[in-house]
Amino acid sequence: MKNQSERDHLYGNFWQIVDFSKKLLADFENLYGNKEILKKMPNAEWAYIHAIIVNTGKIFSSSKKESFRLGQFKNVCKKDIKKKIENIEKQYKDIIEKIISNRNKIVA
Numbered sequence: 383m384k385n386q387s388e389r390d391h392l393y394g395n396f397w398q399i400v401d402f403s404k405k406l407l408a409d410f411e412n413l414y415g416n417k418e419i420l421k422k423m424p425n426a427e428w429a430y431i432h433a434i435i436v437n438t439g440k441i442f443s444s445s446k447k448e449s450f451r452l453g454q455f456k457n458v459c460k461k462d463i464k465k466k467i468e469n470i471e472k473q474y475k476d477i478i479e480k481i482i483s484n485r486n487k488i489v490a
Contacts, residue, residue: 436485
């Protein structure tokens, strides 16, 4: 079992990337279809999509080095939360696999 400092660090890292991903998605939703902004910044949509995929992919990464990953978070969260997470992972398995695949393609 990890000590309290390590758990706090993992919680912080995980929620930091979740919060950042949510903000990116909200910004993208505001940008999407806004012809004025897209005329001035034609690559803005792609930049947001890229950032969303890369950052969301961190959450689902299986890399042991990734401190933002859900696997690390599940190691320190309560059992009932872990069970909920695992159910969500099963329910959205195909989408999660696509996110990881796209992230790997973008990063590679």
